[in-house]
Amino acid sequence: MKHILGFFLLGMILSTMFLNAQPQSIMITGKLNKKTWSKTLESYCAQGSDYYVLTRRKKKNIVLSLDAEADATKFDGWINRKVQVQGEWISRTISSDPQSQHPISPTFPGGRSKNETACKIFQVNTIRLIASK
DSSP states (O other): OHHHHHHHHHHHHHHHHHHTOOOOOEEEEEEEEEEOOOSSHHHHHHTSSSEEEEEOTTSOOEEEEEOTTSOHHHHHHTTTSEEEEEEEEEEEEEEOOTTSOOOOOSSOTTOSSTTEEEEEEEEEEEEEEOOOO
8 A cells, every 4th residue: 555655646746747847948159140931941940931040150050939028129130140049949840731832852851741841940038149259
């Protein structure tokens, strides 16, 4: 009986810990750029006409998605400047109508079917300007 009660309590504690777990917030530094829609996978993953990316030296652009709390007016004022963003990586699976335009490749990267595209984007919670030296 003691073992059953112990396992029950342990299960309750572990389930509470997992339910309250928050995504890991990280900071990334780079040059903020604004891009317009184009027929690229990057643009398709952004899911909008104009979108922001963080350019890092010798690395692929990071597509940014704005959190509701993020101040979008700061973004436009800091284009082509070095910034630090804080947020979380999120995965987005986009299902498309086979009759619509969408990225084409022999196999969609990470997708589960011909009409799905998997994207990894960075959800921005806060942004701050890095002072230039």
